[in-house]
Amino acid sequence: MTSTESAWGEWDHPSSPCGFIPPPSIQMADIKNIGSCFVFSGKNKIRLRFRKEARVDFLYNQDAQPGIPISSLQTSIRTFFRKNHSAFSNKKVGIVIPDPTRDFHSRAILKPIAGELKKITGGFEFMISLGLHQRLSGTGLMDFLGEPLIRENQIVQHSPKEVIALSIIHGVPATLNRRLFSYDVIITVGVVEPHLYAGFSGGVKCLAIGLAGQETILHTHSPEYISQKGVRVSNIRANPFQHFLWEVCRKLDIPVYSLNLVNNQQKEIAFYSMGEARRSFTESVKAAREIYSYRVRDPFDLLFVGCDSPKDRSLYQASRLFNYVLEKKRLIKKGGIICVFAGLNAQGESQAEKNFESLLKKSGLPDAYGFRKPGEHRTYKVIEASRTGRLCFITPNIPKGGFPCLIFFGHYLDALNWAQDQFGKNLKVGVIPSGFSFIPCP
Numbered sequence: 001m002t003s004t005e006s007a008w009g010e011w012d013h014p015s016s017p018c019g020f021i022p023p024p025s026i027q028m029a030d031i032k033n034i035g036s037c038f039v040f041s042g043k044n045k046i047r048l049r050f051r052k053e054a055r056v057d058f059l060y061n062q063d064a065q066p067g068i069p070i071s072s073l074q075t076s077i078r079t080f081f082r083k084n085h086s087a088f089s090n091k092k093v094g095i096v097i098p099d100p101t102r103d104f105h106s107r108a109i110l111k112p113i114a115g116e117l118k119k120i121t122g123g124f125e126f127m128i129s130l131g132l133h134q135r136l137s138g139t140g141l142m143d144f145l146g147e148p149l150i151r152e153n154q155i156v157q158h159s160p161k162e163v164i165a166l167s168i169i170h171g172v173p174a175t176l177n178r179r180l181f182s183y184d185v186i187i188t189v190g191v192v193e194p195h196l197y198a199g200f201s202g203g204v205k206c207l208a209i210g211l212a213g214q215e216t217i218l219h220t221h222s223p224e225y226i227s228q229k230g231v232r233v234s235n236i237r238a239n240p241f242q243h244f245l246w247e248v249c250r251k252l253d254i255p256v257y258s259l260n261l262v263n264n265q266q267k268e269i270a271f272y273s274m275g276e277a278r279r280s281f282t283e284s285v286k287a288a289r290e291i292y293s294y295r296v297r298d299p300f301d302l303l304f305v306g307c308d309s310p311k312d313r314s315l316y317q318a319s320r321l322f323n324y325v326l327e328k329k330r331l332i333k334k335g336g337i338i339c340v341f342a343g344l345n346a347q348g349e350s351q352a353e354k355n356f357e358s359l360l361k362k363s364g365l366p367d368a369y370g371f372r373k374p375g376e377h378r379t380y381k382v383i384e385a386s387r388t389g390r391l392c393f394i395t396p397n398i399p400k401g402g403f404p405c406l407i408f409f410g411h412y413l414d415a416l417n418w419a420q421d422q423f424g425k426n427l428k429v430g431v432i433p434s435g436f437s438f439i440p441c442p
Helices: 003-008 070-083 106-120 138-145 147-152 178-182 214-220 240-252 277-292 320-328 351-360 376-386 412-423
Strands: 036-042 044-049 055-058 092-097 123-128 155-157 163-169 172-177 185-191 256-263 269-276 293-295 300-308 332-341 390-394 406-409 428-432 439-441
Touching (some): 036 332, 036 428, 070 269, 092 106, 092 178, 106 123, 106 147, 106 185, 106 256, 163 178, 163 240, 172 178, 256 277, 269 277, 277 439, 300 320, 300 412, 320 332, 320 376, 332 412, 351 376, 376 390, 390 412, 406 412
Parallel strands (some): 036 300, 092 123, 300 428, 332 390
Antiparallel strands (some): 163 172, 256 269
16 A cells, blocks of 8 residues: 555546546436545545445536547647737747646647747747746746756746836736736736636736736735625626736737636646637636536535645645635535645745745734735635634645644544534535536526
């Protein structure tokens, strides 16, 4: 038995068939009395087993959009640039890409983009939109993009100190990386999935936030800003956060194109759209809603939630799922339990992550505490979630130090036994294989 098996119990490689595949004709949210199901923890599938009489709903859409071959997308990228040759001919192009917290199939996607731009532009470079996240080391950059892409192309990492002020946009002091203004054309690459504040990630978020200065990021992530009506997960209409993103893009006054990807629950590309930024984003959001929507009727006593790679690596990223579960739709009963599976094996932390963990370890905060430092907005959201339910992690790497509003388990059976002590043997359990690929609907 390997150390991973010892820590986790049974698990499968992601490419392996899962332990339970229900008939396609059955609605996933209505399945009862199942013997086993699974959740993701990083790139591993953790198989869960329950008694046959258990009240378990496995919230997995067997009929979700299948993956599209990478080769098909690569061909579409080449076709796009050939059809739009004049928009890029002899222009200086900036390609704005997410950092490694988004799985956008970087090596497979960026290679054909670079290949085509080399033929037609007056020069281009890739800019990694780090926001306030940690700068990538040489090894981290190599793991992220691969040696050939780094060797053959110009790669720039955003620094929040290298920005210039635009103006006040919808009450937000807007700042942007000064290099953006040296480009004639911009291409953003994004993954469209539910996002706590923007409604959905992707579009121009990696530009307007990922390439902004600290003043802009702290303002748009402050408790006052993210508590506004409309600033919520899966919502882009009448969302002040989303409106700010597009107004920044308009003020930039440079043509912006986007390649937006939607991954299915197996982390395969299920949809993509490349073209004018707003149209590409709108099309991708529509596809994401169709792929990620699941019918859920009643709340649960206990919810097991998978956290897939790369967000499973850190407490900072994985803790988002508590708010996803509670803010998309109330998926647990008052005082219910949410258990997130995550490896929590990140090496090194950004200052934002350190601030988040340091504040989360405090036993009490004054009512007037401002949550002003980078990363503290995540503390605010976790504390907010803890007022509704009990928040747990299931991980082989339990962090050191106490976290008053978090509970850690080394195995899901320990969490299940504890939940039965709280709610009785007949508790109602829900299982979401991948929390970031899940939108509950009536």
